[in-house]
Amino acid sequence: xxxxxxxxxxxxxxxxxxxxxxxxxxxxxxxxxxxxxxxxxxxxxxxxxxxxxxxxxxxxxxxxxxxxxxxxxxxxxxxxxxxxxxxxxxxxxxxxxxxxxxxxxxxxxxxxxxxxxxxxxxxxxxxxxxxxxxxxxxxxxxxxxxxxxxxxxxxxxxxxxxxxxxxxxxxxxxxxxxxxxxxxxxxxxxxxxxxxxxxxxxxxxxxxxxxxxxxxxxxxxxxxxxxxxxxxxxxxxxxxxxxxxxxxxxxxxxxxxxxxxxxxxxxxxxxxxxxxxxxxxxxxxxxxxxxxxxxxxxxxxxxxxxxxxxxxxxxxxxxxxxxxxxxxxxxxxxxxxxxxxxxxxxxxxxxx
Amino acid sequence: xxxxxxxxxxxxxxxxxxxxxxxxxxxxxxxxxxxxxxxxxxxxxxxxxxxxxxxxxxxxxxxxxxxxxxxxxxxxxxxxxxxxxxxxxxxxxxxxxxxxxxxxxxxxxxxxxxxxxxxxxxxxxxxxxxxxxxxxxxxxxxxxxxxxxxxxxxxxxxxxxxxxxxxxxxxxxxxxxxxxxxxxxxxxxxxxxxxxxxxxxxxxxxxxxxxxxxxxxxxxxxxxxxxxxxxxxxxxxxxxxxxxxxxxxxxxxxxxxxxxxxxxxxxxxxxxxxxxxxxxxxxxxxxxxxxxxxxxxxxxxxxxxxxxxxxxxxxxxxxxxxxxxxxxxxxxxxxx
Numbered sequence: 019x020x021x022x023x024x025x026x027x028x029x030x031x032x033x034x035x036x037x038x039x040x041x042x043x044x045x046x047x048x049x050x051x052x053x054x055x056x057x058x059x060x061x062x063x064x065x066x067x068x069x070x071x072x073x074x075x076x077x078x079x080x081x082x083x084x085x086x087x088x089x090x091x092x093x094x095x096x097x098x099x100x101x102x103x104x105x106x107x108x109x110x111x112x113x114x115x116x117x118x119x120x121x122x123x124x125x126x127x128x129x130x131x132x133x134x135x136x137x138x139x140x141x142x143x144x145x146x147x148x149x150x151x152x153x154x155x156x157x158x159x160x161x162x163x164x165x166x167x168x169x170x171x172x173x174x175x176x177x178x179x180x181x182x183x184x185x186x187x188x189x190x191x192x193x194x195x196x197x198x199x200x201x202x203x204x205x206x207x208x209x210x211x212x213x214x215x216x217x218x219x220x221x222x223x224x225x226x227x228x229x230x231x232x233x234x235x236x237x238x239x240x241x242x243x244x245x246x247x248x249x250x251x252x253x254x255x256x257x258x259x260x261x262x263x264x265x266x267x268x269x270x271x272x273x274x275x276x277x278x279x280x281x282x283x284x285x286x287x288x289x290x291x292x293x294x295x296x297x298x299x300x301x302x303x304x305x306x307x308x309x310x311x312x313x314x315x316x317x318x319x320x321x322x323x324x325x326x327x328x329x330x331x332x333x334x335x336x337x338x339x340x341x342x343x344x345x346x347x348x349x350x351x352x353x354x355x356x357x358x359x360x361x362x363x364x365x366x367x368x369x370x
Numbered sequence: 371x372x373x374x375x376x377x378x379x380x381x382x383x384x385x386x387x388x389x390x391x392x393x394x395x396x397x398x399x400x401x402x403x404x405x406x407x408x409x410x411x412x413x414x415x416x417x418x419x420x421x422x423x424x425x426x427x428x429x430x431x432x433x434x435x436x437x438x439x440x441x442x443x444x445x446x447x448x449x450x451x452x453x454x455x456x457x458x459x460x461x462x463x464x465x466x467x468x469x470x471x472x473x474x475x476x477x478x479x480x481x482x483x484x485x486x487x488x489x490x491x492x493x494x495x496x497x498x499x500x501x502x503x504x505x506x507x508x509x510x511x512x513x514x515x516x517x518x519x520x521x522x523x524x525x526x527x528x529x530x531x532x533x534x535x536x537x538x539x540x541x542x543x544x545x546x547x548x549x550x551x552x553x554x555x556x557x558x559x560x561x562x563x564x565x566x567x568x569x570x571x572x573x574x575x576x577x578x579x580x581x582x583x584x585x586x587x588x589x590x591x592x593x594x595x596x597x598x599x600x601x602x603x604x605x606x607x608x609x610x611x612x613x614x615x616x617x618x619x620x621x622x623x624x625x626x627x628x629x630x631x632x633x634x635x636x637x638x639x640x641x642x643x644x645x646x647x648x649x650x651x652x653x654x655x656x657x658x659x660x661x662x663x664x665x666x667x668x669x670x671x672x673x674x675x676x677x678x679x680x681x682x683x684x685x686x687x688x689x690x691x692x693x694x695x696x697x698x699x700x701x702x703x704x705x706x
Contacts, residue, residue: 105486107486107489107490109493154677161680162485162486163426163486163489164676164680166426166486166489167622167626167672167676168673168676168677170619170622170623170672171669171670171672171673171676172669172673174619174623174665174666174668174669174672175666175669175670175673177665177669178663178665178666178669179666181662181665182662182663182666303497303615303616307493307494307497307615310490310493310494311494313490314487314490314491314494318487343505344505344506344507345505346505347498347501347502347505348498348502350498351494351495351498351502354494354498355479358479358482358483358491359479359482362482362483363483
């Protein structure tokens, strides 16, 4: 198939180009950005409060959306990498998330250390992913549908095994002492009219730190992908697997590494999910679907796309939940449908 | 005569199905056979899309559910504040039409990308519909759904009695089966198979690839809707749980286990699935497990089929027949 690939252009040039080609859209985007910044930073006048509710609600929904997006990103990043490189639609990815959460709960309660759970879960769930790739998926390379069907079978079996072992009740992991309680963010929540005293927004610190951690992981992944030899191989594999194999790279080791890493990341996301909310049977499907929608919106096989998609879906879900509870799912779905209709390869996906 | 082209085993098979009520109990007729035909029809709509169109859609249960919901919403039901209570000759065509519209719109979205993306996009749409029915109370009556959805008393027959219901589902299943067999050989079906095998070449020949795929979604919706409406009548209720993610995946399991190459496959898969489901307590008890582990059996069985016989039980049968024929040829050919 003939593919037209645009070379990497310097960012500033691309931006100027965009402004020149779409002056109207640029103005609209700029106005939207200014309005958004005003909503976030300025204290709200009474008329706005009357129509939209208190600013604190808006900020909480926004931050909740961003932190939920961080969680979605951690799950979807592995999913999109595995898909981009190996063309496997791993529908057992949600199960890996749930296994990670349950194992994290066991480790955290047994050792009493929340932080210790992360490396252990990363290694154990990563190993499960390695085994899946080594014993099952690598045996049927190139048969995309069969791999997907196998992953569905695995997800059914794993879901029932987990239900057997951990039962139907919900678990949640308590955040450690130093992360409990709220912290003040430099965002104005409310200004008292008579005294002029400023109330700053208070937000659960564990969520803030998880957001920071997700950003750090995202940047680290971007650096590994774009600045190291391994990342070069992965990117080359995403573009043309056969050519990479032909040039002497032991591609199966790269596959194993990516599958293990993606699975481990999903497992760690499980711990975070258990700390944010709670774990119960059915969460695996919920997070699988979230990652599906995130990568459909963001673009398959693109890490930056996964981040963008996760942010959009997370914020849309929380905003919808606060301002239009009946239609919050529809909002998420409409975003997906709009992306599919106008840009089927996803916002940052490359056409293939 | 076209009847002469149907081989003898099919006549025997048909006769057995027609005369089954003489020996079978009400439970077998209503629960096992009725459910098998219904699940088979929904699986058949997936088989039509996947086998002839190359589009593995996880949406078929949602389309069936949409038709079922429309019967409950437009017709009479226990939720009198939501249901409109129209008479059946308006309700049934409307249900088919709305489900077909839903299938066409979702299909048009799903065919924007092809290959393995289809499965992801249709799964996402199915999930969105499931969550929407669960949250929306004004039309879909939310979490509780609709109960007391009964079939109309046409010709003075209570179609929910085991015997009439058996013949009703049998007739619908036979019609759907016949329609798929006919479509597979009609110009549209042949063009669809051409699109499955080589879309670029078909496009070069002047066929509208996208239109054929969307039309396949619309046609498949008829089979799914038939199954969905009968399913609502059989259970006398519909709720979001009926169209959940696991039900959507069950339809795929049924079609894959039976075999997605031929229209008979989904019915065989449905029969196996229903038998396992109904007798799971006994089967699992025999191996010393509790009845809760039904999904584990289904999952392991599905994995085994996908790993060892990707074209399902029918594929196993074909290979066995080929093996027998080869052995026969070897013995006769090896003789003097």
